[in-house]
Amino acid sequence: MRDTRRSKLRARASSSRPKRVQSAGRAGAHTRAGRGRPGSQVSISLRKSKVTVDSFSPGFSPSLSCGEIHKIFPDILAGRDFKKLVEAIVSARKHRRPVIFMIGGHVIKTGVSPLIIQLIEENVVTALAMTGSAAIHDVEIAMWGKTSEEVEDALQEGVFGMTAETAHFMNKAVAAGFERAEGMGRALGSALHEAKAPFIEKSLVGSCYEKGIPLTVHVAIGTDVIHQHPEASGKAIGETSMRDFRLFVSLIEHLRGGVVVNVGSAVILPEVFLKAIASVRNRGTRFWPFTAANIDMIQHYRPLRNIVERPTRIGRDSVGIKLTGHHEIMIPLLTASILHRLSGA
Secondary structure (H helix, E strand, O other), X not given: OHHHHHHHHHHHHHHHOOXXXXXXXXXXXXXXXXXXXXXXXXXXXXXOOOOOHHHOOOOOOOOOOHHHHHHHOOOOHHHHHHHHHXXXXXXXXXXXXXXXXXXXXXXXXXXXXXXXXXXXXXXXXXXXXXEHHHHHHXXXXXXXXXXXXXXXXXXXXXXXXXXXXXXXXXXXXXXXXXXXXXXHHHHHHHHHXXXXXXXXXXXXXXXXXXXXXXXXXXXXXXXXXXXXXOOOOHHHHHHHHHHHHXXXXXXXXXXXXXXXXXXXXXXXXXXXXXXXXXXXXXXXXXXXXXXXXXEEOOOOHXXXXXXXXXHHHOOOOOEEEEEEOOHHHHHHHHHHHHHHHHHOO
């Protein structure tokens, strides 16, 4: 009896064991799933491949215009993301949805302001947010046609940030805006207009004011050189920048279907954007889906987390894009591609 039972148990155990897969080196060893079995193989016709010839660059053609340069980008990684951003901006404007650019000071210093101004004039960019340093560089360009000092040299001499004309003009403009219950962006634009700034056509602040689109300036006390001067008013600076933050929140409230592009702000504007998103979400407003992009020479922590990732995970169908490159190359490429697509050429 015992021998019979043992024989039955051995038979059951033998039938439950998986059959050995044929050795990988033998013919007919291909399996459909494989599932990581030792020695198994899979056909390339069944394997999932991340890259195909369909996504390769089509190659250059002399007939391509400057605005079509993105057509020769491969549909892979950043090439695909660049085209995705162009299409998102074009689609947003065709459907009358907002396109908000947020810029840091280095954007002005790389000489691409005329391109962003062109996007403003062509009704592509519907609102602009900037840091205090961007506002300073922009105002200096508008008023005197030059900006950006040698920090180390000026610091050694004890005069870094002590340019009299810049501080006097901007602090006076901010104080006047405070009295008129204006935000900092509008106050600076008004001051440039009243001063008949000789280079105002190169100024983003001046262009936003003349076009009548929202311009918000977001300042942290003590971060900008004009704060070093005795005429700087913390009350005026704080209140006018706070008014701009509230205006920015109202813009984000209507972001659904639109695009936000952060260029060159590693800390201030990513934090401002996150707090604006939080404020709108707290009100129960649905602001998604939208596209959020960060363009910079280096992908820093805050832009990635606070612009590209966290906000786009709220709700469904939002898209986060990161593009790494120099402003003086990326902004011309982006501008040409957008305007060419919108022209219908």
